[in-house]
Amino acid sequence: MSVSLSGHTDRSGHKDEPLRYSLLGSTLAVAGFQIGRLISRQRLLLAGLGVIFPAAVMMAVRRTAAEGLDRDLAVTMIYALVPEAVCMLGLLVTMCPVVADELERGTWIHVSVRPGGRRALLLGTYLAAVTWTSIVAILAAFLAVLVARVPQPLPLVGMLAALVVLSTLGRAALFALPAVILPKRALVASVAVALVVEYLAGFIPAVVNQATVSLRLRSLLVEWMGWRQKLPVEMQLLIDPQPAWVQIAAVICLAAVLLGVAAKILDFRQFPPSVEI
Amino acid sequence: MLSLTHVTKVFGSVIGVNDVTVELGSGAHGLLGPNGAGKTTLLGLITGQLRPTMGQVHVFGERPFANPRVLRRIGFCPAADLLERRATPREWVRYLVRLSGFGRDAAAERADRELDRVGLGEAMDRPLSTLSKGLRQRAKLAGAMAHDPDLLVLDEPFDGLDPVARHDLVGLVRHWAVSADAVAGRPRTLIVASHLLHEVEALHAGLAVILGGRLVASGTAGEIRDMVDAMPSEVRIRCDAPRRLAEAVCATPGAESVRFEGEDLLVVATRQPRVLAERIAHVAVENRFAIVEMAAGDRSLEGIFGRLVRLHRGVGS
Numbered sequence: 001m002s003v004s005l006s007g008h009t010d011r012s013g014h015k016d017e018p019l020r021y022s023l024l025g026s027t028l029a030v031a032g033f034q035i036g037r038l039i040s041r042q043r044l045l046l047a048g049l050g051v052i053f054p055a056a057v058m059m060a061v062r063r064t065a066a067e068g069l070d071r072d073l074a075v076t077m078i079y080a081l082v083p084e085a086v087c088m089l090g091l092l093v094t095m096c097p098v099v100a101d102e103l104e105r106g107t108w109i110h111v112s113v114r115p116g117g118r119r120a121l122l123l124g125t126y127l128a129a130v131t132w133t134s135i136v137a138i139l140a141a142f143l144a145v146l147v148a149r150v151p152q153p154l155p156l157v158g159m160l161a162a163l164v165v166l167s168t169l170g171r172a173a174l175f176a177l178p179a180v181i182l183p184k185r186a187l188v189a190s191v192a193v194a195l196v197v198e199y200l201a202g203f204i205p206a207v208v209n210q211a212t213v214s215l216r217l218r219s220l221l222v223e224w225m226g227w228r229q230k231l232p233v234e235m236q237l238l239i240d241p242q243p244a245w246v247q248i249a250a251v252i253c254l255a256a257v258l259l260g261v262a263a264k265i266l267d268f269r270q271f272p273p274s275v276e277i
Numbered sequence: 278m279l280s281l282t283h284v285t286k287v288f289g290s291v292i293g294v295n296d297v298t299v300e301l302g303s304g305a306h307g308l309l310g311p312n313g314a315g316k317t318t319l320l321g322l323i324t325g326q327l328r329p330t331m332g333q334v335h336v337f338g339e340r341p342f343a344n345p346r347v348l349r350r351i352g353f354c355p356a357a358d359l360l361e362r363r364a365t366p367r368e369w370v371r372y373l374v375r376l377s378g379f380g381r382d383a384a385a386e387r388a389d390r391e392l393d394r395v396g397l398g399e400a401m402d403r404p405l406s407t408l409s410k411g412l413r414q415r416a417k418l419a420g421a422m423a424h425d426p427d428l429l430v431l432d433e434p435f436d437g438l439d440p441v442a443r444h445d446l447v448g449l450v451r452h453w454a455v456s457a458d459a460v461a462g463r464p465r466t467l468i469v470a471s472h473l474l475h476e477v478e479a480l481h482a483g484l485a486v487i488l489g490g491r492l493v494a495s496g497t498a499g500e501i502r503d504m505v506d507a508m509p510s511e512v513r514i515r516c517d518a519p520r521r522l523a524e525a526v527c528a529t530p531g532a533e534s535v536r537f538e539g540e541d542l543l544v545v546a547t548r549q550p551r552v553l554a555e556r557i558a559h560v561a562v563e564n565r566f567a568i569v570e571m572a573a574g575d576r577s578l579e580g581i582f583g584r585l586v587r588l589h590r591g592v593g594s
Contacts, residue, residue, distance in 0.1 A: 115345030
């Protein structure tokens with residue numbers, strides 16, 4: 001989306017580039033800036049923990065299993081640890097504070113007076129959160145698969161990477177809503193959303209779970225692992241029978257709708273000047 | 278360029294701005310008012326961060342709230358301190374310029390040029406957390422000006438600066454307001470909000486005084502001083518015989534009204550406080566009154582604001 005305005009000469013007298021507001025350019029600027037913020041000792045340490053934790057769990061489990069780990073069990077565990085737990089925790093840290101961080105640092109006021117700054121802030125932070133969390137989670141999945149000594153590890157890592165990307169795309173958008181509605185309580189609200197939407201509604205075998213990322217990810221895992229026929233009947237209620245492309249499209253559509261709503265809400269947010277009121 | 282028509286902004290039960298109507302053309306304008314007067318709220322309305330509860334705000338002929346066409350032409354330096362600590366001024370200003378729609382290279386060039394201009398050339402690669410408040414203030418100013426706006430809005434821009442830095446930045450901002458027209462050929466507007474009269478006066482700006490969310494006076498600094506001087510000021514005299522002193526004072530030219538507060542305090546309203554003070558001294562000596570205390574009206578900015586409010590409400594004029 002771009003809004004073109006008339007060109008003008010700058011103060012130095014030569015013809016300047018046209019005044020052009022590009023949402024994409026602003027979004028990339030925000031994403032770059034946010035990733036710069038994430039590259040700090042504290043955040044890198046957290047990311048390191050996120051990478052190591054699933055592998056540590058898998059190592060502990062492998063040591064207790066006398067006859068080695070069953071492949072299906074190992075994949076289920078890695079799925080629960082990485083596309084679910086690591087992604088969820090990573091996004092809670094990176095996506096939830098999208099507005100709260102700016103208010104706390106006194107930067108919101110600078111960003112909100114820029115053309116499209118509000119939307120760029122949301123989308124750029126989304127992009128940074130998805131990129132950062134995906135990288136951490138893919139590394140975690142790779143390490144966990146290596147440690148679990150699962151046969152044919154590379155296709156498995158590829159599948160987990162795809163699930164990680166879909167998980168972060170969908171859940172970062174889900175966390176964008178509490179972040180813009182309740183910026184100062186975003187973390188608590190997001191945890192509540194994760195529990196209620198993803199892990200309660202997501203496991204209710206009814207229409208309501210169609211709008212959850214967890215249903216789509218589970219269904220993809222079952223589809224790509226070829227487990228559909230193996231699942232007991234009662235477990236089949238917890239997955240969607242549609243083909244993989246439908247699940248992927250559903251996550252992308254869900255993310256687009258959630259981000260659109262969050263952007264619209266952020267467009268209208270007003271924060272009273274605390275100094276004066 | 279900018280007009281507010283009967284604009285009111287309410288936050289819950291608090292009125293931030295109350296029925297303000299003002300039209301500003303190009304040039305420098307000062308918004309003067311004590312803390313809590315509603316200056317920041319008014320600037321929030323002008324810079325498109327807030328929507329009016331009632332009335333209309335137009336900047337460059339359009340409503341500014343979240344309007345990219347208008348926001349592209351506005352530069353804003355807020356009063357709140359910049360707590361973004363890890364970024365350097367160079368990174369911060371480049372980021373803001375990119376958010377204003379410029380590409381990476383243009384943003385880098387503009388940020389460096391502006392940081393040099395505000396005197397941060399040496400410190401532009403140091404993290405903001407290591408800079409003094411004055412230097413962070415310069416970084417904020419550079420961020421507001423680097424994209425070459427047509428309307429520059431500065432909220433308490435010189436707050437926390439030492440006198441030398443204040444002098445430098447006043448000069449810089451004044452130069453911006455004056456030189457813009459001549460070089461670029463476009464009308465420019467500068468709005469500076471402050472609670473310090475001399476800061477706004479130094480910018481040679483027209484003044485609007487805001488108090489309690491209302492605009493109570495406007496004009497040049499001289500006009501406002503004349504208006505204030507034309508208002509009666511109060512002389513407070515604490516003595517052992519206030520009623521007898523009042524009899525003598527009433528016969529003095531220039532004494533407009535008297536009132537008593539408590540047993541020993543006489544308050545006289547006058548437009549000629551010096552003449553009145555001399556007369557009181559004579560009367561006190563002649564009649565052997567024991568004057569414990571005599572204080573002239575409050576000439577501080579707060580006092581001036583208080584008197585302007587009374588004038589605005591039709592009291593004591």
